[in-house]
Amino acid sequence: MAKEPTIPTAAEREEAAARRKAAEEEALLREVDEAVRQGDLQSFADNYGKQTVAAIVLLLAAFGGFLFWQNQQDGAREVDSETLVGALDQVNAGNLQTGFDQLETLAGEDKGAASANAQMLRAGIASQEGRTDEAVAAFAELADNEKAPAELRDLARIREVAAGFDTMDPADVVAKLKPLAAPGNPFFGSAGELVAMAYLEQGNNDEAGALFAQIAKEESTPESLKSRARQMASLLGVDAIEDVDALLEEQGVTEGDTPAAQGGE
Structure with missing residues (x-):
């Protein structure tokens, strides 16, 4: 006789939700270095800015x-x-x-x-x-x-x-690149990332976060750039994740990989 399917209890459903949440958090935390985890946004932005510029120049x-x-x-x-x-x-x-x-x-x-x-x-x-x-x-x-x-x-x-x-004034960066930092433009990702970093230099965190989120959600954006933009949007309090399951799969995170699943803690 076939075994009847077991209906999860409320506690099991709650545990599964907790594992999912832990997986989501781990997927993001994997992309953020130790300085960011400690909340040192300014330090991260300074280092990130230099890395971003170097990456764009090389790419x-x-x-x-x-x-x-x-x-x-x-x-x-x-x-x-x-x-x-x-x-x-x-x-x-x-x-x-x-x-x-x-x-x-x-x-x-x-x-x-x-x-x-x-x-x-x-x-x-x-x-x-x-x-x-x-x-x-x-x-x-x-x-x-x-x-x-x-x-x-x-x-x-x-x-x-x-x-x-x-060595540039952030306002000059925005003025030069804002026409290119628009969804649909072939150079949106590269130009937008530099404009968003200039916004951070100006202290315009809301505008920076919104632009990083746009870059992360743009289909034509290269995956490496999406990842950086998603990090920064998250740090600035903007949700840049449209499909959590797709992100977890992309990061190779499964329920069995999470701390909650590996011991029920």
């Missing part, structure tokens, strides 16, 4: 090369293509200065996307070599160049702010 460093391939469809640009590819090969080999020098002539010419990509790469190399002022100026020049492709100009603006974030 976007290769994007100019991708945009180059996207724009290089004309066979007549073969020589320019070879120049850019040769410079990228030098950069990938660790010969940054050689790549920088190879791009000088093309960057100084008026050849549309090819020259714009050369300028982007030279600015990126300057940034990686620690020549921050030079990099910021080069990114700004490209961002203001109306002859350059719009996507490259937007990317250059983000990289300009990312490279110079530590």
Whole structure:
């Protein structure tokens, strides 16, 4: 005879709810370092800001090369293509200065996307070599160049702010990037994160929390960026989790992994 299903008692249902809550909390706490657990929001924001800027600079460093391939469809640009590819090969080999020098002539010419990509790469190399002022100026020049492709100009603006974030007035960060920090914009995540950090610097925690939550909920946002934005939104008292079960699954947390499930405490 088949065994009849057991109906959970009120105490069992309460225990299951407690385990679920513990799992949710653990999923978030796993992403937050010790300083955050101790409530040192300012210290975390300072460290997080530097890490964010560094991450954005590094993650976007290769994007100019991708945009180059996207724009290089004309066979007549073969020589320019070879120049850019040769410079990228030098950069990938660790010969940054050689790549920088190879791009000088093309960057100084008026050849549309090819020259714009050369300028982007030279600015990126300057940034990686620690020549921050030079990099910021080069990114700004490209961002203001109306002859350059719009996507490259937007990317250059983000990289300009990312490279110079530590020395910029937060109000200037917001002014430069707010047009890009809107859901639906291809650069919403990267621009929005920098704007939210600027809001924190200004003491506008409510605006920062709301923007972090938007970034975390945007479908097109990369998972690593979603995770950081979710952390910050949570710290600022904003719920950025739309699907708790999906988050727990993403974090690899099961009921058996929680302290409550491992001993009923």
